[in-house]
Amino acid sequence: MHYEKEDWNFELVVAGAGVGGISAALAAARLFRRVLLIEAGPEVGGTGVFSSVSLICNFRDSRGRPITSGIHRELFPAAYTHYNEQRVPTYDELALKSTYQQLLEAEPTLTVWTGCTVESADVENGRIQRLHLQGQQAGTVAAEVFLDATADGNLSAMAGMQYEIGREGDGKLQSATATFRVSGFDLLKLENPDIQTWPAIHSLRLELLPYYQALKDEGKTANPRQSITCFPYPDGKALLFNSTSVLGVDPTRPDSVSRGMEEGTRQANELFGAICGHPAFRQARLDYIAPRLGVREGRRITGEYILTAEDCLNTRHFGDMIAACAYSLDIHSPDGGATRLESIPGDGYYHIPYRSLIPVGCSNLLLASRCISGTHEAHSSYRIMASVSAIGEAAGVAASLAVIQRKKDVREVRPAHIRYVLQLRGQFTEGEVERIPLPASPQQEPPVSVEPNFKSNHD
Ligand SMILES: Cc1cc2nc3c(=O)[nH]c(=O)nc-3n(C[C@H](O)[C@H](O)[C@H](O)COP(=O)(O)OP(=O)(O)OC[C@H]3O[C@@H](n4cnc5c(N)ncnc54)[C@H](O)[C@@H]3O)c2cc1C
Missing domain, CATH: 3.50.50.60 (FAD/NAD(P)-binding domain)
Known part of the structure; x- marks a missing residue:
């Protein structure tokens, strides 16, 4: 147009x-x-x-x-x-x-x-x-x-x-996260290689946790998160890590979001470095860090x-x-x-x-x-x-x-x-519905009066 x-x-x-x-x-x-x-x-x-x-x-x-x-x-x-x-x-x-x-x-x-x-x-x-x-x-x-x-x-x-x-009370917002994608890992070196299932994903998170914990214990990351969260991509060949945590990001202030992205990027690189200590991740690649900081609230x-x-x-x-x-x-x-x-x-x-x-x-x-x-x-x-x-x-x-x-x-x-x-349109609804005339094409408009003229089509 x-x-x-x-x-x-x-x-x-x-x-x-x-x-x-x-x-x-x-x-x-x-x-x-x-x-x-x-x-x-x-x-x-x-x-x-x-x-x-x-x-x-x-x-x-x-x-x-x-x-x-x-x-x-x-x-x-x-x-x-x-x-x-x-x-x-x-x-x-x-x-x-x-x-x-x-x-x-x-x-x-x-x-x-x-x-x-x-x-x-x-x-x-x-x-x-x-x-x-x-x-x-x-x-x-x-x-x-x-x-x-x-x-x-x-x-x-x-x-x-x-x-x-x-x-309520102090106005603090949920933490923000820089997510990142990892591929090139060796499934056969995992305890449960079927990473598209929940049991395998939980097992993988536990396997990676000691590497992250060591990073924290050595004071090499400011990431306050206590656990690792990751999910498989649908093809099972990559993982999305939703595992960094940046506090105090206020999306109504651009400077706050920029600083949050810097910290999130730092945490993502630190975490990726740590998990590469696991035998399955020795050859892993950090494909990318998501281009926008994930702001929850x-x-x-x-x-x-x-x-x-x-x-x-x-x-x-x-x-x-x-x-x-x-x-x-x-x-x-x-x-x-x-x-x-x-x-x-x-x-x-x-x-x-x-x-x-x-x-x-x-x-x-x-x-x-x-x-x-x-x-x-x-x-x-x-x-x-x-x-x-x-x-x-x-x-x-x-x-x-x-x-x-x-x-x-x-x-x-x-x-x-x-x-x-x-x-x-196939959306889930509950409660009474009233049928109304609707336009059938861009040119055709229904009559303006739309007072209830039909009862619920659920009757
Ligand atoms: C780290 C993280 C992980 C999450 N994990 C999950 C998950 O696993 N599964 C799930 O279902 N949900 C998850 N969520 C929540 C979910 O992704 C979001 O809440 C949801 O996508 C928000 O959709 P939205 O349309 O409200 O906003 P957004 O997708 O944020 O879209 C808002 C758009 O408005 C635009 N915009 C803003 N201001 C203006 C303006 N002035 N003019 C023009 N454009 C403007 C922005 O650029 C943006 O593109 C997660 C969220 C985060 C941050």
Whole structure:
């Protein structure tokens, strides 16, 4: 698409192209909205690609039933079809980037601008009017609804929304990690060479631990982590080490992230050097250290509902549910101590309510990434890619319905309508759905009146 004048105009603008923003943009484009997806980095992918996180964290309830699907299933189909409790479900970040690009390119109503940063937002009467952009597409862009998928709530903060950051009490954030990839090791020198299974991965971590411990005992690393965490790549020929730990990184301050990357790089090199003492790793190669520091936590925008650890651990269900999460509370200690891992009990999942995606005080902004409204503890659970994808997909549908139904405020979009569309796309939902007319093509719009005209298709 080519634009002659400074002001671009779209129906929806999504800021941030990680798993949340991409899911949101795809969901909206599939309702034929004119969507702009803006990414500050040179390519789409965000943390899941450029911080190389590797593991497809749990998205199944206690009986093994998926409680996310939808776009997440398109991103990681093998995790749905080749499920086996013994097998470590991982992905290759380059394959994921390629999947993202293919899915985005398939949508004719979707425009993607990379190398483009949202710098500020003009807000009038509780509505974002336009965004100011820097980079390859410098200028202003207007839209009817905006989605904040920047992970750290950057757009919401620019628009003056309230937020919390860090642990209640002292504001400290979860540790950050520079992950790295290692190949060229000799499987036959490991006690259990079948590294694509959990028993072998646990055994490998224990085998490597003495080498890391010696490094610590000699005072040759500042890494506070007590154990080693690594995962196999899907082909079993490389390992992703998620095992460095940098404290005090605040993603709202670029200098803090740069210093964190330096320390993370140092720790990665130290750890790699240490594990090369193991006979299986004597010829190993450090393929790369992930280009972006992996930052687990940033702003949590204050929304119409603040999801809490109690909600997660009590497997709470909400009438305005639009997504679900089965992953444990997983707090990488802000002080460098042991990671707190607490499973979701009972059925093994909780609901994420639509209200947690709606910032207080703005009528045309939705949260579409890990910056939704929740506490530090709850955030440690829903921040994983499966839930963030489901959140982004729901936000993209909700924003589209606001446009299609000509709602002045995103609060007026009915969760039963959002769930109806999500369900049509194969996403997991619970609760009543109401069928609504939807556009069949970019040219054809449904009638504006969308009061409940059909009962739940579950009757
Ligand atoms: C070290 C580490 C390990 C992890 N391990 C796992 C794991 O094994 N499995 C799992 O499922 N999850 C894991 N996670 C969590 C998960 O990867 C992230 O929480 C999730 O990917 C975040 O997705 P997102 O879309 O919210 O944000 P991101 O993927 O971070 O995307 C946000 C995007 O917004 C862009 N952006 C920011 N500001 C602007 C702006 N002003 N203008 C334009 N663009 C902007 C950024 O450049 C970025 O690309 C891990 C996280 C870390 C850090």
